[in-house]
Amino acid sequence: MDCIASNIIDDFGKFLTYQIQYESFENPTRKNAFDIMREAAAALYLPKLPSVKNPNSLDVLKQDVLNYIDLNKGGWKKNIIEKEAKDFVVDLFETLWFIDKCGPDTFSQRYSIPKEFEQFVRRYDPSKHKKARPHFNYDDLSYHALTLKSYLKQSWISTPRFDFLRIPLTKFSNDLQSYGDYLCN
Numbered sequence: 001m002d003c004i005a006s007n008i009i010d011d012f013g014k015f016l017t018y019q020i021q022y023e024s025f026e027n028p029t030r031k032n033a034f035d036i037m038r039e040a041a042a043a044l045y046l047p048k049l050p051s052v053k054n055p056n057s058l059d060v061l062k063q064d065v066l067n068y069i070d071l072n073k074g075g076w077k078k079n080i081i082e083k084e085a086k087d088f089v090v091d092l093f094e095t096l097w098f099i100d101k102c103g104p105d106t107f108s109q110r111y112s113i114p115k116e117f118e119q120f121v122r123r124y125d126p127s128k129h130k131k132a133r134p135h136f137n138y139d140d141l142s143y144h145a146l147t148l149k150s151y152l153k154q155s156w157i158s159t160p161r162f163d164f165l166r167i168p169l170t171k172f173s174n175d176l177q178s179y180g181d182y183l184c185n
Contacts, residue, residue, distance in 0.1 A: 044075025044161065047086035057123045058097055064120060065093045072164040076156060088151050092169075093120070095144040095176070100124040102136045110182060111175035114168035141180030148173035 031039075046066050052059045066089060069075065076085040096117060099107055104121040107113065113121060126133050148169060151157055157166055 043078065045078055045081045046070055046075055047081055047089050049089070057125065061097060061120060061123060062093050065089055074161050074165060080156060084154065084156070091147050095148060096120045097124070098140060098144055102134050106136065107179060111179050114171050116164070116168040117172060136179065136183060138180040138184045141176050141183070145173045145176035145180065148176070
């Protein structure tokens with residue numbers, strides 16, 4: 001057997017010092033299958049919304065709503081992320097955009113936007129649109145209120161990781177409904 005390493009050791013071996021290193025064969029970062037499954041079951045996810053190269057105010061609002069949920073350590077289990085979570089985020093930012101478009105100050109004359117949601121309004125710039133601000137009406141207010149209220153019946157919103165959102169969402173949806181009722185009378 002012709003081996004270069006063997007020849008080098010034969011020629012220079014008397015000049016080398018050999019040290020035996022004992023390394024454990026157990027990898028401390030290795031996890032067992034049950035730990036991996038437990039971590040996967042406990043992991044929280046945020047819905048993926050399409051990204052835009054040149055985002056407008058609405059696109060920025062979408063991302064800010066997701067960031068708000070993430071910063072407050074909210075998130076969903078993998079099994080509900082695609083449909084329910086994405087629908088919720090879309091409905092929430094559409095409702096906030098609706099309030100912003102019609103005029104948050106007009107809404108705030110009778111009812112208040114929860115302080116947690118104040119950061120998401122006053123972004124709509126009517127000067128960028130050819131139409132005047134739309135007016136609040138019963139149908140739209142009722143639609144948005146009922147849509148948000150439907151999420152308050154979901155089991156995921158009752159979990160502690162959504163405590164930061166449940167109370168302001170309840171108040172906001174109730175105020176939307178009340179404002180619609182006020183406009184109707």
